[in-house]
Amino acid sequence: MKRVRIGLAGFGTVGGSVYRYISTQAGFLESRSGVRVCLSAIAVRDPGKKRSHGIPLPRSLLVKPEELVARPDVDIVVELMGGCGMARKLVLESLKAGKPVVTANKALLAEHGEEVFTQSNRSGTPIFFEASVAGGIPLIQSLKEGLVANRLQLIYGIVNGTCNYILSSMSKEKLSFEKALAEAQAKGYAEADPSFDIDGIDAAHKAAVVATLASGGCVKFKEVHVEGIRNVSAADIQFAHQLGYEIKLLAIIRGINPKSVEVRVHPTLIPSANHLASIHGVTNSMMVRGDVVGDIEFSGPGAGGPATASAVISDIVQAASSCGRNSSEFNGTTARIRPVGPSVAAIESVVSRYYLRLTVTDRPGVMAQITSVLGRAKIGISSVIQPEGHEGETVPLIFMIHDAPYKSVKLALSAIRKLNCVKAAPIMFRVETFGK
Numbered sequence: 001m002k003r004v005r006i007g008l009a010g011f012g013t014v015g016g017s018v019y020r021y022i023s024t025q026a027g028f029l030e031s032r033s034g035v036r037v038c039l040s041a042i043a044v045r046d047p048g049k050k051r052s053h054g055i056p057l058p059r060s061l062l063v064k065p066e067e068l069v070a071r072p073d074v075d076i077v078v079e080l081m082g083g084c085g086m087a088r089k090l091v092l093e094s095l096k097a098g099k100p101v102v103t104a105n106k107a108l109l110a111e112h113g114e115e116v117f118t119q120s121n122r123s124g125t126p127i128f129f130e131a132s133v134a135g136g137i138p139l140i141q142s143l144k145e146g147l148v149a150n151r152l153q154l155i156y157g158i159v160n161g162t163c164n165y166i167l168s169s170m171s172k173e174k175l176s177f178e179k180a181l182a183e184a185q186a187k188g189y190a191e192a193d194p195s196f197d198i199d200g201i202d203a204a205h206k207a208a209v210v211a212t213l214a215s216g217g218c219v220k221f222k223e224v225h226v227e228g229i230r231n232v233s234a235a236d237i238q239f240a241h242q243l244g245y246e247i248k249l250l251a252i253i254r255g256i257n258p259k260s261v262e263v264r265v266h267p268t269l270i271p272s273a274n275h276l277a278s279i280h281g282v283t284n285s286m287m288v289r290g291d292v293v294g295d296i297e298f299s300g301p302g303a304g305g306p307a308t309a310s311a312v313i314s315d316i317v318q319a320a321s322s323c324g325r326n327s328s329e330f331n332g333t334t335a336r337i338r339p340v341g342p343s344v345a346a347i348e349s350v351v352s353r354y355y356l357r358l359t360v361t362d363r364p365g366v367m368a369q370i371t372s373v374l375g376r377a378k379i380g381i382s383s384v385i386q387p388e389g390h391e392g393e394t395v396p397l398i399f400m401i402h403d404a405p406y407k408s409v410k411l412a413l414s415a416i417r418k419l420n421c422v423k424a425a426p427i428m429f430r431v432e433t434f435g436k
């Protein structure tokens, strides 16, 4: 039986769940994996804090995070603190000291991947990050190993459980945005700062990590186009339904090659018949297209303590097999991630279809003014609706727009906003059918 001693940094939603499973399921884990996981030390920020997940903090194991790496009884550092401050320091020091790292921290990998993977390569120490994307779904392992025969061509889907929980609660149960967010937070799905979820940043972090694995080189998070879900109203969800669509926050990665890649995160109208339209709650779902295998779908719980602990524990077992081997023997996939990767294609050049909602004065001639701006920009309209039952000073006007580069749409929207008949900032969402 292989014995591995871990130092756990973080005892929140994820850290607490990891602790619960490795302590209550130890026998099962040993028989299934051949690895005995022993917990040597735990670091938290505030030992006196009341822990809402109800798992008592084992105080005898408490240390400061700075102490974890140097401890002789820690073989693997498990970083579950989040953020890029103390977590970055701990991960880099651990890799430098030759101690494998397991982390769920997509922010760190997306924003400091170049530094982290350079250190991992330099010291020949692996870093495992299954829990950083799509919670309990073994997506990272599949991209690294299961699909190694493939050139990955297209990856898209739902990677933020909190946003999907909010959008599906608004769509199905008619909950308000605020109530749905509060529920997602209470269930342990949201980031410590939930604006990371609702502004699309968390999904963009994950998209950068996936694009890095798919292209083989670090994709710069700052180049990823990101729009969150704050602008998605109950009215838009309703209009989308009338048109046969559902609104989801999607991460889309395509045109993957060593020099460039398209990576974007934004609310997206998808046809109700698309399988992603029926992915509800905290569930994540990703479609991966490889040139050898074709299309594969991955779906499962994308956030929350137990699902994420499942991924972290799988990584601990993987990391255990690298302990005690010298670095040249360990030819982990991390060694194949180049610190500098492809540049992200500018969003201005990305072509897609669009949903446009305008708030306009209810007067004759308004439609002509708007269609003339779109016509001048060579933007084709596929359908227009002015829903009934909105009579008053202003009315909504919904356009579905044919394929157009974002650059043209952006210019046209700015001209439309300046028309006297347009009374609020236009609402625009992209429409994707993924060729179906």
Ligand code: NAP
Pocket (backbone or CB within 6 Å): 009, 010, 011, 012, 013, 014, 015, 043, 044, 045, 046, 047, 049, 065, 080, 081, 082, 083, 086, 087, 104, 105, 106, 107, 131, 132, 135, 188, 189, 190, 191, 192, 302, 303, 304, 305, 308
């Ligand atoms: P959390 O509930 O906020 O827990 C964070 C833990 O880290 C807390 O125990 C906190 O200490 C500790 N911590 C934070 N900063 C620290 C510092 N400077 N020094 C020492 N301890 C520190 O967060 P979480 O939801 O478990 O998420 C942890 C990581 O997993 C994040 O990277 C997150 O993005 C990622 N993740 C989360 C989920 C999820 O569903 N929640 C899923 C996948 C990945 P105190 O307890 O004293 O405050």
Ligand code: HSE
Pocket (backbone or CB within 6 Å): 132, 133, 134, 135, 159, 160, 161, 162, 163, 189, 190, 191, 197, 202, 302, 303, 304
């Ligand atoms: N806040 C993240 C989400 C946690 O809601 O998806 C999982 O990474």
